[in-house]
Amino acid sequence: xxxxxALDLGVFRVHQGGDDPPEYVAGWYIDPQTGQRIxxxxxxxxxxxxxxxxxxxxxxxxxxxxxxxxxxxxxxRITMSFKYSGPAISGAVCYYSIGVYGxxxxxxxxxxxxxxSIPQYTTPTEVTDSYTFTIxxxxxxxxxxxxxxxYDGSPKVPQNLxxxxxxxxxxxxxxxxxxxxxxxxxxx
Amino acid sequence: MDLEIVFAPLELEPRQFVVGDTIRVTFAFKYTVxxxxxxxxxxxxxxxxxxxxxxxxxSAGHKELRLARASEPVxxxxxxxxxxQGIAPGxxxxxxxxxxxxxGAKADxxxxxxxxPSPWTGMMGMMAMxxxxxxxxxxxxxxFAKEEGVEGVEARAS
Numbered sequence: 001x002x003x004x005x006a007l008d009l010g011v012f013r014v015h016q017g018g019d020d021p022p023e024y025v026a027g028w029y030i031d032p033q034t035g036q037r038i039x040x041x042x043x044x045x046x047x048x049x050x051x052x053x054x055x056x057x058x059x060x061x062x063x064x065x066x067x068x069x070x071x072x073x074x075x076x077r078i079t080m081s082f083k084y085s086g087p088a089i090s091g092a093v094c095y096y097s098i099g100v101y102g103x104x105x106x107x108x109x110x111x112x113x114x115x116x117s118i119p120q121y122t123t124p125t126e127v128t129d130s131y132t133f134t135i136x137x138x139x140x141x142x143x144x145x146x147x148x149x150x151y152d153g154s155p156k157v158p159q160n161l162x163x164x165x166x167x168x169x170x171x172x173x174x175x176x177x178x179x180x181x182x183x184x185x186x187x188x
Numbered sequence: 189m190d191l192e193i194v195f196a197p198l199e200l201e202p203r204q205f206v207v208g209d210t211i212r213v214t215f216a217f218k219y220t221v222x223x224x225x226x227x228x229x230x231x232x233x234x235x236x237x238x239x240x241x242x243x244x245x246x247s248a249g250h251k252e253l254r255l256a257r258a259s260e261p262v263x264x265x266x267x268x269x270x271x272x273q274g275i276a277p278g279x280x281x282x283x284x285x286x287x288x289x290x291x292g293a294k295a296d297x298x299x300x301x302x303x304x305p306s307p308w309t310g311m312m313g314m315m316a317m318x319x320x321x322x323x324x325x326x327x328x329x330x331x332f333a334k335e336e337g338v339e340g341v342e343a344r345a346s
Contacts, residue, residue: 071259072222139222171259175221177291178261182284183214185298187205188269 004130006079061101061147064167070135071171077132080148082160083124092116092153094129101145101165109143110136116150141172200282200295207304210271215284215293218261225255230287231268233280233299241294243283246274277303 026042038047070076078096094116099109112131129150147163205211213231232248234241249270256262268284280299285292 069220069259071220071257074259135222137223169220171220171222171257173222173225175219175225175227175255177217177219177286177289179263180217180284180291180293181215182200182282182293182295183216183265185200185203185211185213185282188210188212 004077004079006081060161061106061145061163061165064164067167067169069169069171072135072137072139072173074135075132076135076168077130078146078148079128079130080150080162081126081128082150084118084127085121085124087155088120089116089118089153089155089157092118092150092157094131094148094150096131096133096146096148098133098143098146098168100140100142101147101163106145106147106163109140116153118153135170137173139170139172141170141174141176143170144168200298202279202298202300204300204302205272206302207272207275207277210269211299212267212269213282213284214265214267216263216265217291217293218263219255220258220261221255222259223257227253227255227286229253229266229268229284231270231282231284233270233272233275233301234283234294235278235280241281241283244275244280247272272299272301275301277301 026040028037028039029047030037040047068076076098080094080096092115093113095111095113097106097108097111100107110133112133114129114131116127116129118127131148144167145163145165146167147161149159149161150157151159211231215229215231229251230248231250232243232245234243236242247270249268251266251268253264253266255264278301279297280301281294281296282298283292283294285294
């Protein structure tokens, strides 16, 4: 059985000049919308929040819009889509992972990646890429989070991440039982 | 007119049993599992002692169930037997569970267990009957013998 899950990375462009300095310098900022203290890392070009001493990329994990039920041997195709405008890109990495997202970030259990070439677009144009995982026999029932990202390439694209929490319901080797009830009992 | 139907779980009524009875419990659950597997179901009476659920292991019954691979929830309805043995008279709950997991269902105070009738109770009755017969039989016998004797004399006289 093959199931598809789609993620939208939004809109992005390549770096202008490849090694342009980032818009922000490394340091702490105040999010004007939430008042939350956030940290900007120019290497990953992402904002982070800090929880329990761990820097967590800001807002890349989202509640899943739907849940997909899978068992061992099933195939899950994850499709990412994004809108792109800019010069042609070769060798960008489209990266996919299934794992466990928690207080210490995303614990990747399964990963896969494609090398992606994107033609030149002068207006934002939708681009898609997909990767198919086969659920292995050692799957844990808590491997229910997924994320994907695109990065690198020539010219280099900024890293864009997007993920869903609790997107998968995995039937592992141990049965998951619900609605257990006693219906009747009588002397034989 | 709107008809409103409400489905509520059935309450299990307490029932009386005697020590030695075998009880069949029917249960149901839903499951998902990534590969064919076998689980063990246990049915066992229990009582709470100092707030802890104490299973009466000597009365436990077991059954192995084969669960076929299912990624969507599948409903199973099955039954398991257990025999009330090594159990004192009293009121017990009924637990059906997958041992070693938190999966199961229980119903408090539904098994009212009484002592099985003692074999001596029946024996005493039988013995009393035998003794009565032992006392009555000779009396009846002698009465018949007297009657037969009279008839015999009369027969010979005629």
